[in-house]
Amino acid sequence: MFILFFGTRPGKTRESHLPGVSCPFCSQTGQLKARIQPRYIHIFWIPVYRLSPSELIQCGHCKKAYSKGDCSHEMQEALKKLKNE
Template structure:
């Protein structure tokens, strides 16, 4: 008998502020924080390959979160900076 442990789990979260971008909802500049969380498929708790990461931007003032479809070009640039090694 052989037991196989596999599944998905998040990797190390990366965060950065976006100082030049303003929140589209409340208009406050310098309050946006970009977050990127990589997802991995694991086998026996060892990461085998990377899935598409979870990415979002949240405003520190109004607490509104923006997902992939709601991002502006400034927000996308900030997330691209997090994704590069």
């Protein structure tokens, strides 16, 4: 008999402040924080395939959170820079 352990796991979270970007809801500049966390398919806890990462931007002032579809153009550009780092 053979037991196979597989599933999905989160990867290492990367966080970064977005200093020149303002929040569309409260218009505060420098309060946005981006968070990117990849997910992996694993077999025996060894990552095999990377799935699309979860992306979230949250304002430190009003606490409003934005997913990728809700982001302004400035926020999307800042996310692209964070992904490429």
